[in-house]
Amino acid sequence: MDDNIFRSFYDPYVYKTLTSVIGSSVTVQTTQGSVRGTLTNVLPDHIVVEMNNTPFFIRTQQIVWVFPS
Numbered sequence: 072m073d074d075n076i077f078r079s080f081y082d083p084y085v086y087k088t089l090t091s092v093i094g095s096s097v098t099v100q101t102t103q104g105s106v107r108g109t110l111t112n113v114l115p116d117h118i119v120v121e122m123n124n125t126p127f128f129i130r131t132q133q134i135v136w137v138f139p140s
Contacts, residue, residue: 080132081115081116081131081132082131085131085134086113086115086131089110089113089118089137090113092110092137092139093110093111093112093113094109094110094111095109095110095139095140096108096109096110096139096140097109097110097120097137097138097139097140098137098138098140099118099120099129099134099136099137099138100134100135100136100137100138101129101133101134101135102133102135103133106120106122106127106129107120107122107140108120108121108122108123108127109121109122111126115131116130116131116132117129117130117131118131118134
C-alpha cells in the first residue's frame, strides 16, 4: 500500500442535507467547539460558515451536529 495516498470520507446524506440550507444561519458543533454564522458553501470534505465577514472552514469529519437557526 502506498503511504502517500490521501483518503477522504464523506457522508452523502449530510452533504445533501447541508446543501439544502446554504445561505441560512446555522450553529455547527464540532469536536473542538461551536461556530455560529451563515453557511456559505458545502463541499464533500468541508463546509464554510461565515461569521462577521470571516470564513470558517470546517472539516465535515469534525462536525458533531448542525442546527439551522
